[in-house]
Amino acid sequence: MATDVVMPQMGESIAEGTIVRWIKKVGDAVERDEPLLEISTDKVDAEIPSPAGGIVSEIRAGEGDTVPVNSVIAVIVETSSRPEAASTPQKGGEPETAMTPASAPAPEPAQSQRAGPRVSRGEDSLEATIRGRSSPLVRRIAREHNVDIAQIAGTGLAGRVTRDDILGFISTAAAKPDAAAAPPAASPARSVSGAATGAGLAGQTVPMTVMRKRIAEHMVASRRTSAHVHTVFEVNFSRVAEIRAAKKAEYELAGASLTYLAFITRAVAAALRAVPVVNASVEGDNIVYHRSVNIGVAVALEWGLIVPVIRNADTKTLLGLSQAIADLANRARSKQLKPDEVSGGTFTITNPGALGALFGMPVINQPQVAILGVGNIGKRPVVIGDALSIRPMGHLSLGYDHRIIDGSVADEFMSNVKRTLESWDSSDV
Secondary structure, three states: OOEEEOOOOOOOOOOEEEEEEEEEOOOOOOOOOEEEEEEOOOEEEEEEEOOOOEEEEEEEEOOOOOEEOOOEEEEEEEEHHHHOOOOOOOOOOOOEOOOOOOOOOOOOOOOOOOHHOOOOOOOOOOOHHHHHHOHHHHHHHHHHHHOOOOOOOOOHHHHHHHHHHHHHHHHHHHHHOOOOOOOOOOOOOOOOOOOOOOEEEEEOOOOHHHHHHHHHHHHHHHHOOEEEEEEEEEEHHHHHHHHHHHHHHHHOOOOOOOOOOHHHHHHHHHHHHOOOHHEEEEOOOOOEEOOOEEEEEEEEHHHHHHHOOEEOHHHOOOHHHHHHHHHHHHHHHHOOOHHHHHOOOEEEEEEEHHHOOOOOOOOOOEEEOOOEEEEEOOOEEEEOOEEEEEEEEEEEEEEOOOOOOOHHHHHHHHHHHHHHHHOOOOOOO
């Protein structure tokens, strides 16, 4: 019995996904719900589990291919019905026909569905031919770099131009004006996530990943949309540090890490209730004041940035927030987030201080109207009364949309956060 593997719809508005990596190859055994491949959409990067147990008999879309949702991308058969022949993608994401009996090679394949869109009889235009020998990803790279695919000698099945072919062509063209006379260039190094790795990037040109492209579009749109203004407050974390020291072991027994970020998230949730204009979003000419307090916490990944959302954050205890932050961050890094866990946020917190930044000036996460940046928290000299003391100090910066939020309102919100942190109620732990 054969089971089709289809490109899943990872969210209501998602129409396609890009295959980042096949975890299993043709001929591999796979258990039901075992990770089969990784995909990337404009919402999340995610591992896709196998819908059935058996043997991977066919892979119909290669790494780097962008495929519409519900398209069949692989076939799994029960172990007892393993086929003699199968398909597997090559390095550039192109299928390769496996050998049938060892004594005879497979017949020369015709233009197949797995080698690109089928060209019907009589459809002999240049455009149709090019489409038949390149994937959507390759055609997008060609458009972005003004490259004529017809100039490239494809190394894929039936002369198909692969991702490595076009990247090599672009790299060679950048190195020498006469690209036709230059030797083939090595393809850029890539991590398993699809993003270029740090080594060997100098002098190379690589396409943006799906996630990086969405981040770029989102940030540029935010700058173009909102009137960004920032305000920065210095906060004394002495009271929070005392409570952390007293409760740290207790929280660890409950499976949570009591971080400064958990305290800040709790204080922000309370301030959003007290100053509701900050917990809003803009829809056209309307301001939507949200009933729910859904706080997104930015998580840095090796291949980009993602903002999972803690829903109804104002109803959670400090322990509940600590557990939620850790859970979402861990699942973001292991590509286990669901689309609804990265949508619906009403306010965002980002933490540039984790890498030592004194403070940041973050860009608003549209369509929200404000974002909090958490600076590095550390021991610094500070005047207490008339004496110079050493205290754990940190800077919190609020980026806000001046179309909606006035400076006095932004500072009222930040004063509320600062007051909560500096005089934390010991019963709120």
